[in-house]
Amino acid sequence: MIGIDLGTTNSLICVFEDGAPRLLTNALGHLLTPSVVSLDGDKVLVGEAARDRQTTHPKDTAAAFKRAMGTDTTFQLGRKKLRAEELSSLVLRKLKDDAEAALGQTIRDVVVSVPAYFNQGQRQATIAACAMAGLNAVRLVNEPTAAALAYGLQDRDGESQFLVFDLGGGTFDVTVLEHFDGVMEVKASSGDAFLGGEDFSEALAKAMADKIGTPWAKLAKDAQHQLRLQADVAKRHLSGKDDFEARLKLDGAHHTLTLTRADFEQACAALIKRLHRPIERCFYDTGLDTDALDRVILVGGATRMPMIRQMVARQFKRLPEMTIDPDHAVALGAAVQAALVAEDRALDDVVMTDVSPFSVGIETATKLKNGTVIGGFFQPIIERNTPLPASRQDSFGTMDDNQTQLRVDIYQGEAPKVSDNVHLGQFLLDVPKGKAGHEGMFVRITYDPSGLIEVEATSITDGKKAGLVIRDNVSNLTEAEIAKRLKQMQAFKMHPREDEENTAFLARIRRLYEMASGDDRHLLQGMLMEFEGALEGQDPAEISRMRGDMGETLDRIDDYYVS
Ligand SMILES: Nc1ncnc2c1ncn2[C@@H]1O[C@H](COP(=O)(O)OP(=O)(O)OP(=O)(O)O)[C@@H](O)[C@H]1O
Ligand SMILES: [Mg+2]
Known part of the structure; x- marks a missing residue:
């Protein structure tokens, strides 16, 4: 079992x-x-x-x-x-x-x-x-x-409505459940496929970059990655205490930052706001009143952040339950x-x-001031988790003067670039000639519970239409x-x-090597060589002793750069 x-x-x-x-x-x-x-x-x-x-x-x-x-x-x-x-x-x-x-x-x-x-x-x-x-x-x-x-909610009498608030690493799900006669019914489920603990780490990483005085966007990809890892550690500390001293190395320079929980919460204000919408949608869809809930349960590692618990308590006017490790x-x-x-x-x-399992939308492009066109962006029209049937529309303008056609490329998925999503179909719509951006179309997508997706584009000025009907192509083997x-x-x-501890140990030394600099790098390089030597020697007692000894130094380095 x-x-x-x-x-x-x-x-x-x-x-x-x-x-x-x-x-x-x-x-x-x-x-x-x-x-x-x-x-x-x-x-x-x-x-x-x-x-x-x-x-x-x-x-x-x-x-x-x-x-x-x-x-x-x-x-x-x-x-x-x-x-x-x-x-x-x-x-x-x-x-x-x-x-x-x-x-x-x-x-x-x-x-x-x-x-x-x-x-x-x-x-x-x-x-x-x-x-x-x-x-x-x-x-x-x-x-x-x-x-x-x-x-143990199945064993309780007299309680039937539950709300489960699940904020994991990358997704947020809120669900209303009803238990009756041995049946657990999911009454409503809503969420945000792109909101989770990782976004809180990123928000903190950006705040850290600001404190250092280098705007986030100016940092190289590598540096952003390092800062994100460091923010993740700081975030966890800030769930337990009010402030935290982060020492970090960025582009060769060392910095010491004092981060307070208040700083962190301020940096996450927009994320907290985003949590509200799916909750409202969940209640709106079911016509339920938050007062009717018997219990509110927190799940997902990211609900350890005090700001989440406070937000839930405020929203539902009661203390959420978290007696089991989320x-x-x-x-x-x-x-x-x-x-x-x-x-x-x-x-x-x-x-x-019945909710849409994926977001459905179309490809868009923009023209920069210098005339360069950057395309391949995904613009969702029906977002993931929208209750079905649903019908939503959005408008899009022409990009060139005297353009006579608009191409509608339909995709499903959650990635910001269409190349990472699934292509569902394509059609063209004729539009009258005009100045760029003055002509355009409405695109309406209708998604019904049987998985039928209807896409219709209407030219804004002359009302001409074109469209396509697609079957939701969830693909199974x-x-x-x-x-x-x-x-x-x-x-x-x-x-x-049996090698796993050693492999994980080596992967850790290598990760720290990328993060560290100067003397620490030398030290790590030496450790790497010594440890690989010990592995070749194949003496388990020696290997394990070395892991123990080196582990302390690794902790210190991890601590130095990340805490
Ligand atoms: N003490 C803590 N304080 C703040 N955040 C934490 C803490 N511990 C874990 N997290 C965060 O919890 C998240 C992982 O949660 P969890 O393991 O529940 O995700 P998951 O269920 O795998 O993901 P998903 O729900 O997206 O499928 C990570 O973003 C992690 O940083
Ligand atoms: Mg989970």
Whole structure:
């Protein structure tokens, strides 16, 4: 009886035994395994080592692929191209391997959690990912339902309406649930696919750049990445205390900044505002009153920030519950559901809302003052998570004088550039000649619950129309394709578990090397050589002693640059 939380940022695996769920640790002894995959030659790394390689080997590393589940988007890792299902299957395989080592037995049947707004295609993709990892998904559970199960809400009488507020690494989901007679019904689900803890880190990183006196936009990509990592650490400290001293190195110069929680909260004011809209939409859609809620539950690592708790308390005029660690609740609940499945008492978990699983919009371009055209931008018209049926329109102008046609290119997805989204179709609309920007069109997109997408463009001045009807092309692999890919995935060799501490240790030295400078770099270089030498020596006691000794120095360096 195993439950899995396959998250965008972190994943967890949990067993249900002796009447209670228990989270299992990975090969490094941690409960959270970052959902990051990196290829190192012919070996696959998943988890912390892979996350450190995002800094040192970005071209061989993929993260946040959960967003692309059920689409044909592929991720390039070195010379390999992998789909989201395949990358997810590697994360699942890692969780499985580690859990098997912890439990001393093989695992096959699992319950996996998925966001409530996942449509059939995205659910199928999750099941396929399990199959490719040698797991049998006996059931999927909606993430908010799992969180409710972790809190034991199914056992309470007289309480029926719950709100689950989930702010993870990259996504925000708010869900209203109703429990009645063994059925958990998702009444409304709304959210923002591009709002999560990482955005709070970025806001703090920008504030840090301002304090140093270098505007964020002027920083090189590398420097931005470093600052973001440092802001992430500062952010976590500021969840527990009022101020924090950050020492950091940027473009060769050292800086010491005192960051206060108030500074941080000020830098995040716009993000906090963005959290309100989906909440309002959720209540508007259901016609529910916030007073009718029996309980409000916080889930997701980012709800550890006091400003989030305050915002929720203010919005719902009550203290939200967070007695269970917010990063653990979904996995614990998935294991509870697994136990209920095994006893044939599984909670029926139905989704009543139909929401658009992806954003749908069109490609836009702009012309800079010097005449250069930059295109390929995605302009969503119907945003992800909009309750269906929905019909929205937007207007677009011509770019050149006397332009006679406008091209409408329709895409679905969540990436800002259309090249990273899925192309759904294209058509042209004739418009009268005129000055650039004086002519234009309205584009209306209508999306119905059966997955039919209708796009209609109307010329603003003469009313001429053109359009297209598309079927939502959530793309799923066929049984035959899954079987074929299963073989291919089995050919990927996981990094040996017994080496994992060493691999993660090396990845950490390399990441710090990129961050450090001067003497510290020399020191790290020396450590790298010494440690590689010890690895060649193959004396486990010596290797482990060295990790212990060097670990302290690494902590100091990490601390120096990041804290
Ligand atoms: N103490 C803390 N203070 C502030 N933020 C934190 C803290 N601990 C974790 N976080 C943030 O929580 C986020 C990760 O949350 P979580 O593990 O719940 O995400 P996830 O479920 O994998 O992602 P998603 O919900 O987007 O699928 C990260 O942005 C991390 O920085
Ligand atoms: Mg989550």
